[in-house]
Amino acid sequence: MNENVTVTARLTALANPTRFLALADRLVPWLGGMAVAALAAGFVMAFTAPEDYQQGITVRIMYIHVPFAWLAMFCYTVMALSALGTLVWRHPLADVSLKAAAPIGATFTALALITGSIWGKPMWGTWWVWDARLTSVFVLFLMYLGIIALTRALEDQSRAARAAAILTLVGFINIPIIKFSVDWWNTLHQPASVFRLDGPTIHPSLLWPLLVSALGFTLLFLTLHLMAMRAEIWRRRVKAMQRMSARAAEARLMEGGSA
Template sequence: MTDTTTARSANLHRLANPGRFLRFADRIYPWCFGTMLLALTAGLVGALALSPADYQQGQSVRIMYVHVPAAWMALFVYLNLALASASLLIWRHPLAGVAAQASAPIGAAFTFLALATGSLWGKPMWGTWWVWDARLTSVLILFFLYLGYMALSNAFENEERGRRAGAVLALVGVVNLPIIKFSVDWWNTLHQPASVSRIGTPAIHSSMLWPLLVMALAFTLFYVVVLILRMRSELLAARLRALGRLAVEGR
């Protein structure tokens, strides 16, 4: 194991302490929140005012600046959920279950936003709100995976048992991520192929690309901000529950 790997492991171990994590979260939260507001403002100005209308899609292309980042975040948050679940099951990281449960509703919201804006975009482009093609169906399955994780992790009276059961479902659902990513390449679908992630030659003009990437940054920071708030709330609630039990036992 290299010195760098050892240092990273030590940092993760230190953050496993709820008190240290809360102090770390309190330090980075204002910076994340402020940067999120700046990125969101710049992204919206670029998307709504500075970027041109598409020569084929017209003004409806502006839905892209919400739809695409939301779809990216739906996958990114689920990947984080799965990594936290693996950390819980393998290393029993004390904050992994909290992070996973805090991430799930955020990821579900991003997935719902991607589905809703995709329907709004699809109607003028395809002439229909919905088609059962590979990309749309696999994203809908992702939404159900989020809902299933939330339902399963809260279905047990024992909180730790619920988190571990949800973690198993989250890891099983990882198989859906490459299906979503490569569905437009593996099958003939109405959904357009990747246009931003092409290495070196994105099929999108820079005047549209930079607002899209700034909006993606804003959505990412939004996830971090809300994740911190949800984890902080859960940890403080757990601390209050522990103090309550101690008070009852001390009577």
């Protein structure tokens, strides 16, 4: 019971933007350093890993393409949880999290599509096919762009937050479609080979570089997300100060006119 109270108190404390900024200032350097170290180790392991017996050297693009694809879905999941925080729990930083994550997720999704096309050309003989996996990931990219546009189109911040949260939750139905599309439909894309109930089907010599690279990119996402949230909080504070300054100037003008 006391542990639950302590966790709740800590989460409530983080709802204070000032305390969150202080925590982000401490975490960002450490997360960034760990991301660089993990990515460096992952790239070294990737370039020293053996070639695939079928794909040859082209398999090396897997070490960036797969983490990009994973993070495209992971980032949207973070946004969906943030959307719940906005609509259900009214957490003051939930909207900040959603808005900060959207451009990062769009970038990872675009990189997944680009690297997937580069990988697909020698393997499939074409840059693109409208199969279930590729099409659903492309829809995810469009969802990211739509959420980014929506958060910037509405001037009222609270209305924009609610609208973006609703759109994010509606679009979350696409995440399981992406995940299970290769199982539900006959596609060119290979089925899941890492997260399987019966265990990974990739040889450990290829699996470990992939996992280390994925860890590095995940830490990079967390670093960028905290940095973007920090920038968004400061942007809103500056905007609030500008509004207060404008109102004060307007009040002084009205007092001067009445005098």
